[in-house]
Amino acid sequence: MKGPHDITETNGPAPAGPFTPSEREAVYRAIRLRRDVRGQFRPDPIDPAQLRRLLQAAHDAPSVGLSQPWNFILIRDPAVRRSLHDAFQAANAEAAELFPGRKALYSALKLEGILESPVNLCITCDRTRGGTHILGRTHDAATDLYSTVCAVQNLWLAARAEGIGVGWVSIFRQDDLRRLLHLPDHVVPVAYLCIGHVTELYEEPELMARGWADRLPLDDLIFEDAWNRPGTA
């Protein structure tokens, strides 16, 4: 659907105005309805054109100095997936011990969909991409990792609009991820994602629905001009 705010994406400066109300609402809906999916994956494959759009959305992310430090490792081989699932289980058993008062609840949570989802994707950050000095990274070395996370979030929101679920699995020993995906030392595995169609989504974060944690009030998180100085917006 073309609206009055559509612009020609060729060259020169482009209009900067707002989207139409319905377009704006679509962006907010993707943000609001995005969920971290663990247990609702369907096994049917992702259409290759859809997957390509998701990767393009990630690649359209901002990056410090336009360094584009990301790579996209698609994990399709069942044997590799089984190894990663084993690695998750080992790490997750260690993790459960860290929540002694809530171990039963922790262990009842499903925290990954590595084998059930049709494709896994590791988004990495190459810390040498673009050379020794990167514009904008001169005073904060972590900004390349931050760029990579922007790519992850772009993909996640695009996936919600496509009706595709994404789950971020972060419970791996970093050495296991490196070994199983043959990552060289200068490459950081930022996000390991399970991607697939889903039967349904939680309406609120699953950890809320299951009583693990609660939303914080936004007002408590807003300061003005300095840390801890109450602000309003």
Added chain:
Amino acid sequence: MKGPHDITETNGPAPAGPFTPSEREAVYRAIRLRRDVRGQFRPDPIDPAQLRRLLQAAHDAPSVGLSQPWNFILIRDPAVRRSLHDAFQAANAEAAELFPGRKALYSALKLEGILESPVNLCITCDRTRGGTHILGRTHDAATDLYSTVCAVQNLWLAARAEGIGVGWVSIFRQDDLRRLLHLPDHVVPVAYLCIGHVTELYEEPELMARGWADRLPLDDLIFEDAWNRPGTA
């Protein structure tokens, strides 16, 4: 505009299907047309309801273990802004020296809009939020920083849909940011953002338009099952 895919956001599982084609395209447009704004800010204020929507979009981001480690420090005081602008200039002079072969081009780039934009926002990460052990952060301590970046990217995309420009300024000595914003040691300043209405946007990243860097071909960044093993999508 309500479409056939609208869902009731009250309780229980929600439909997980795709957005309508026009809604989906709006999400992709926000992703594709988002720009890092430095020099096109207009001084007129942001509507408070709009600013609140942007902060809510940030707060709707995913966070490891639902820890929500972010805070939002709005910087409105002109004196504080001037101090931050001075801090930027000091760091940027250091940065320019790191690009000896391209110093003239570097110095000609406008890399911030601290004084011209009507509001600045520092999004921080409280590394103690949620306690000692956080579900999902047990094996990768950086995941709280990653959550905070997801909040930044949500805000950035929502701002594009609102017709509001956002510029991420990363050229500060970290100690200056901490001192000027009174940040305690356990709080990391992840993103310093300039926010305001804009006269126009670049159609491609400004660093491309100005000959600083180029887009990498997406195909070169896709691997399959391991690092450096060519993949397609």
